[in-house]
Amino acid sequence: MESSADKTTLCPSARPELADSVVFGLVGGKVTEPRVTYLKQPLPVTNELLAKANPVTPTEIFRTAAPCASKNCQHFDGQDCRLATRVAEKLPAVVKELPPCSIRRDCRWWQQAGKAACLRCPQIITDNYNPSLPIHEVALPEIVT
Known part of the structure; x- marks a missing residue:
């Protein structure tokens, strides 16, 4: 059993x-x-897979996940992901269903x-060069003082 x-x-x-x-998703x-x-x-993620994105950047067509950086991430508040x-x-x-x-x-x-989060996730693109105003505002990290 996994702990x-x-x-x-x-x-x-x-x-x-x-x-x-x-890579867990493709952008369309x-x-x-x-x-x-x-x-x-x-x-x-391999160099060969990322090369398939050419001539655009991989983040324009691939949705990627990696281990959470927690305290090393600008979106992490010490307990939760503000993003x-x-x-x-x-x-x-x-979407209406998961x-x-x-x-x-x-x-x-x-x-x-x-x-x-899951019902909203399909609209999230890592490098979105034409984001809607709500997407742009959500993506900005909050300044915590």
């Missing part, structure tokens, strides 16, 4: 260059309304905000 100490909590908004990153949809389609199984909270509270749901996500069990957003 909680053995479990890795994954950030579903990680950059692909982070250690132990996996329109420029103004991107949507992630989730893979049945996450794929380890997960903002996604769940400030963005509209874009998407079939291969990282859900280990996902920080799922563990913290549950279904509310």
Whole structure:
């Protein structure tokens, strides 16, 4: 049986260059309304996989997850991911049912905000060069004093 100490909590908004990153979704949809389609199984990030994104950046077409950086992340407040909270509270749901996500069990957003985060997750793109105002505002880290 797996203990909680053995479990890795994954950030579903990680950059692909982070250690132990996996691709868990592909970005599709329109420029103004991107949507992630989730893979049945996450794929380890390799140079060969990232090269398939050429001529665009990998983060424009791949959704990646990596172990949560917790206190080393600008969105972490010492206990929770503020990005997960903002996604769940400030963005509209874009799906009605939980998407079939291969990282859900280990996902920080799922563990913290549950279904509310998952119903909004398909609109999250790591490098979105044309974000809506709500997406832009949610993505900005909060300044904690």
